[in-house]
Amino acid sequence: MPFDYDLFVIGAGSGGAAGARTAAQYGIRVGVAEQEALGGTCLNRGCIPKKFIVYAADFALKNRMAHDYGWSGSKKHFSWLRFINSVHQQIKSIHESYQESLQKAGIEIFRGHAKFVDEHTIELNGRNITAERFLIAVGAQPIKPDIPGIEYAITYRQIFKLPHLPKRLAIIGGGYIEVEFASMMNAFGCEVTVIDTSETILSGFDHDIRRHVQDGLSNRGIRFIGNSSAKAIKFCEDNLLLTIAGDSQKIMTADSVLIATPRVPETKNLGLENAGVKLGEKQEILVDEYSCTTQENIYAVGDCTNRLQLTPVAKAQAKAFVKTVFGKQPQTVNYEYVPSAVFTRPEAASVGMSEEKAREKFGDSIECYQTKFQPLISQLTIKDEQALMKLVVEKDSAQVLGAHMVGEHAADIIQSLAVAIRKGITKQEIDDTIAIHPTTAEEFLRLH
Numbered sequence: 001m002p003f004d005y006d007l008f009v010i011g012a013g014s015g016g017a018a019g020a021r022t023a024a025q026y027g028i029r030v031g032v033a034e035q036e037a038l039g040g041t042c043l044n045r046g047c048i049p050k051k052f053i054v055y056a057a058d059f060a061l062k063n064r065m066a067h068d069y070g071w072s073g074s075k076k077h078f079s080w081l082r083f084i085n086s087v088h089q090q091i092k093s094i095h096e097s098y099q100e101s102l103q104k105a106g107i108e109i110f111r112g113h114a115k116f117v118d119e120h121t122i123e124l125n126g127r128n129i130t131a132e133r134f135l136i137a138v139g140a141q142p143i144k145p146d147i148p149g150i151e152y153a154i155t156y157r158q159i160f161k162l163p164h165l166p167k168r169l170a171i172i173g174g175g176y177i178e179v180e181f182a183s184m185m186n187a188f189g190c191e192v193t194v195i196d197t198s199e200t201i202l203s204g205f206d207h208d209i210r211r212h213v214q215d216g217l218s219n220r221g222i223r224f225i226g227n228s229s230a231k232a233i234k235f236c237e238d239n240l241l242l243t244i245a246g247d248s249q250k251i252m253t254a255d256s257v258l259i260a261t262p263r264v265p266e267t268k269n270l271g272l273e274n275a276g277v278k279l280g281e282k283q284e285i286l287v288d289e290y291s292c293t294t295q296e297n298i299y300a301v302g303d304c305t306n307r308l309q310l311t312p313v314a315k316a317q318a319k320a321f322v323k324t325v326f327g328k329q330p331q332t333v334n335y336e337y338v339p340s341a342v343f344t345r346p347e348a349a350s351v352g353m354s355e356e357k358a359r360e361k362f363g364d365s366i367e368c369y370q371t372k373f374q375p376l377i378s379q380l381t382i383k384d385e386q387a388l389m390k391l392v393v394e395k396d397s398a399q400v401l402g403a404h405m406v407g408e409h410a411a412d413i414i415q416s417l418a419v420a421i422r423k424g425i426t427k428q429e430i431d432d433t434i435a436i437h438p439t440t441a442e443e444f445l446r447l448h
């Protein structure tokens with residue numbers, strides 16, 4: 001019997017939508033199921049609303065600097081509610097264009113929860129749909145630790161819907177998402193405390209970057225409690241009492257407690273066992289380098305495979321899958337030079353190897369070039385705000401293995417450098433490049 005679709009995609013987030021759109025270009029029959037809003041985490045409760053909040057918070061910081069730049073009488077009132085309503089309004093209009101673009105590409109959209117019946121069939125809203133191939137792109141969800149009173153904590157899903165900003169916010173965890181929220185909420189005037197099980201936040205990033213961001217955020221008034229974890233939350237007279245254990249043993253008071261990570265693959269209740277799709281230890285869908293699962297006609301991309309949980313990675317995996325399967329040109333994703341950013345103030349970004357990773361691989365044959373300086377913008381104002389730039393270089397070949405930065409526009413600067421570093425640029429070639437002056441980026445061209 002012929003299948004209803006050549007490809008059926010489960011989840012219309014970053015990976016699923018990219019996969020469906022690219023596959024439709026091959027003239028095949030594509031269907032997609034989405035149980036919530038089109039656009040998934042990135043559009044509805046991740047990158048996009050978060051970046052709007054970063055911009056809103058920047059006005060607060062810039063307002064504070066404005067006086068030193070000659071402005072006066074510019075005291076402004078911030079309405080969180082008016083702002084967050086505009087964000088949701090904008091997201092709604094993006095939904096409409098999302099839906100239009102999928103439909104224009106000839107993709108059929110189904111609303112509801114899809115579940116496998118067998119390897120060629122899913123059940124959706126009481127109806128069975130068959131497809132020759134499936135792409136699973138169901139993303140990940142935050143899981144809350146199993147501690148008493150955890151029901152009082154919110155996740156990033158709720159923070160975008162808060163009716164007002166908390167006065168005192170406790171954030172459990174020091175990953176990039178938590179730290180970004182710490183930075184934004186601090187800029188709006190919230191009293192923010194970050195509790196992390198490590199001494200320093202942002203595990204996985206270069207150690208100098210981690211330290212520098214933490215110091216920068218501390219200078220702005222964010223409190224860090226390291227080597228500690230949350231043990232219980234109690235609701236008492238309109239306050240939340242958070243019990244902390246570890247290096248720091250105390251009970252702190254907060255209005256809100258935020259938890260954002262770990263984000264665990266959303267693989268429960270998908271009927272994967274009916275389709276022969278196997279999971280790993282962290283509930284992630286096991287895939288090979290072409291994103292093929294343990295069932296040969298079923299592929300999986302994005303956060304549900306727990307490789308690198310980033311939007312451009314999910315999209316790249318989806319496009320590589322389509323090229324491999326429908327374009328008959330096998331394509332894999334190179335994870336070595338995936339740039340990433342932390343949209344805190346100060347901002348941080350990295351591409352390639354951290355110094356630790358490079359030393360693990362190349363031992364003493366690693367040289368690091370680094371500078372700390374006061375960027376021009378803060379010379380008239382925040383006196384202690386330093387930028388940091390660092391290149392990790394392999395001595396014998398002089399190849400740049402990693403670039404790391406903390407400071408204004410770090411994400412954009414590292415994005416441009418990522419192209420050159422991926423292409424194997426040497427330190428000398430960076431030095432020989434003529435700078436744009438005066439910029440922050442030019443400091444990368446004169447590291448000694």
Ligand SMILES: Cc1cc2nc3c(=O)[nH]c(=O)nc-3n(C[C@H](O)[C@H](O)[C@H](O)COP(=O)(O)OP(=O)(O)OC[C@H]3O[C@@H](n4cnc5c(N)ncnc54)[C@H](O)[C@@H]3O)c2cc1C
Binds near residue numbers: 011
């Ligand atoms: C607060 C936050 C900030 C972030 N910031 C950044 C950032 O700055 N840069 C960056 O690159 N990444 C960022 N990310 C990560 C990024 O959002 C994800 O990596 C990306 O969205 C993953 O895409 P995906 O397609 O795998 O999953 P998703 O985008 O989550 O899409 C999965 C979709 O599948 C749907 N679904 C699940 N199960 C079913 C089912 N059974 N049937 C039908 N539909 C189903 C879900 O409703 C969802 O819409 C952030 C994440 C968060 C939470």
